[in-house]
Amino acid sequence: MIREFAAGFGTLVRGFGLWRTHPRLLALGLIPAAISFLVLAAALIPLGFSLGGITAWLTPFADGWISGWRDALRIALGIVVFIAAAVLSGLVFTALTLTIGDPFYQRIWREVERSLGGEEPTGETGFWSTVGEGLRLILLGALVALLTLVLGFIPFVGGVLATVVGVLLSGRLLARELTGRAFDARGLDHDARLRLLGAGRARVLGFGVATQLCFMVPLGAVITMPAAVAGSTMLARALTDRAVVDGSADLTGEGTTHA
Template sequence: MVRDYLDGAAFLGRGWQLLRRRPGLFVLGMVPAFLVWLVLAGLFVLLVLNLGGVTAWLTPFADGWPDPLRDLLRWGLAIAVVVAAVLLWTATFTGITLTVGDPFYERVWRGAEDLLGPVELGDGFGFWESVRDGLKLMLVGLGIALLVLASGFVPVVGPVLALALGVALSGRMLARDLVENPLAARGFDKAAQARFLEPHRRRVHGFGMVCQACFLVPFGGVVMMPAAIAGATALVRDLLPDERAQAFVKQSRA
């Protein structure tokens, strides 16, 4: 079971290997991610600068508490607010970036397909489907952020457990979004994708969690997004037996 998660996580490295052969795809994939990151970074700094006021506003009932208890509660809640903001950041960053950057990322994953070997492909789901998926990812991120925020009232342990849960839940959603277009280009609709991915859910989930964890690192989302797109394409190839053989032959000749 653990091996399946690790096997899935390894495809982020496969994505890097592909982009090393086509550096232009890496640079192209960074463009929308960097622009979205700049906007969200400004909002995050604004939150941190006003963190004391935010925690006081969330805990008016503690105004009359003795200093040690009040400070302990508000420091714990401040940590939870920051963790929740980071998780919401990553979900929002990913959702917006995949939506506005869809034309860029289509070139990235199709370029990765070319590097892995010829295969007959159709169109992906298109822009409006990407918008819907991006909004869904942001809503999931909002729900997870609220869970983390609520956990802030449980000192120390609450935010840590909620962070781990947030990475697991967000990673699952992220992985499904990343493999969606390569599968759609092969004729898989939403229902067919769900059925196809079910036997491989641990590998897909492992891939999504390692991508999500990298997105938590400052500037990590900008650098890792192109590799995640290429890695998802390689993962789809590996899940399809016929195409796995083609990709193996192509890579062995490269």
Template sequence: MNSIGQPIRRGVGGFADGIKYFLQGVAWVARHPRQWLFGLVPALIALVLYVVALVLLGGYAGDIAAWATPFADDWGPALRDTLRFLLGIAVFALGLVLSVVTFTAATLAIGEPFYEKLSERVEDDMGGVEKAADVPLWRSIIRSVRDSLITLGYVLMFTVPLFILGFVPVIGQTVVPVLGAAVSGFFLTVELTALAMERRGLGRRQRFAALRADRSPALGFGVLVFLVFLIPFGAVVAMPAAVAGATIMVRTRLPAGPASSPPGR
């Protein structure tokens, strides 16, 4: 049972089930190409913003490295410049990692009306949702931004230490990438399932509780999405399918029904 008394349907496939839901999302947008194009708009907007931000970060990475290492001002030029060059690369690499794990949250915040409509159309195509939560659009957008910022805080708690551990020999090249994909994948699932879960009256804490209770499919879905998003332009192209797949997963594993408390509590 989840936190609002609705049974979570656990399949024997676990991790593989999560992969299946994403592939079902791909199949759905393939059958509805107009919805795929519709969902590309906010992803393209977010891509442009992220590219600009990364270009700026790349241009100022050296200045950031110099600001962060005032103790090296009196070092020899070769040692000082090498340290700051390596630190500048690390700063830009961290920016790239954060861009991957935050792209979904930013895109959903920018495209709330787009993805809400896309998710609704997936639901309608599969029979609709009874007693869906009726929340004004402006309130939904504010809540989405707030929840995304809270989720981002959790992501940073894990991502930054893992990024630092990535420089540790052996562990950084074996264990850390696996843990990083798992953490990033889980939080991607949190973000992508938010629309369908909110439609069922689940607030942020309830959504987290439901996904933790059904962790294997959440990881299977999120890790695959994370790997796809690592492909250049993969996040833009696959975003509509990810939203559709997340909606299918919620619909399959968390049946629609009356919630015992309104969303946001």
């Protein structure tokens, strides 16, 4: 399991490798990523400046505490609130970027498919399907952010627990969303995708966690997004090929290159 988890990290690293071999292609992916980043930054920056007021509003019971304990509680809670916001923003960023940048990212994943060899999948993702998947990702992201916030209230371990759970769950959602284009091209339905993702659970999680951690670095999301699209295409190919070899998944649908 650890080896597979590490392989997921390695898949994102391979995606970054395309910056060396196809810099112009990946540079196209920076455009929608930068637009999405600016939109989200406009929301996160005011949130950062408002954390003091937010934490005071959430903890009125601490008004009568000794100042040291009160400040420690509110600082810790402020960190948790910001982590929850960062988790949600990473998922919103992905949904928004993939929607507005679909033509750019289609070029990236198709080039990756060609570089991997074999017959190139011919299916495409419709615009409204992309929008629907994006809205679903945002909704699930809101639930993850809420869970992260609730966990943050657990005494002593809340901050660490909220961070770990938030990164793991959001990473899983990111991996599922990013591999969607490659699976669409193969004509795979929802059940087939779940079987593939489940069979490669550790690798999928490793890829998603690596991507989420990069997204949490300032400006990391912008640089990482094109590489994540490339890496997710490699991940989808690896999962599909392994399922065919092992006979562990029923891959059906028009547009699939693996029978």
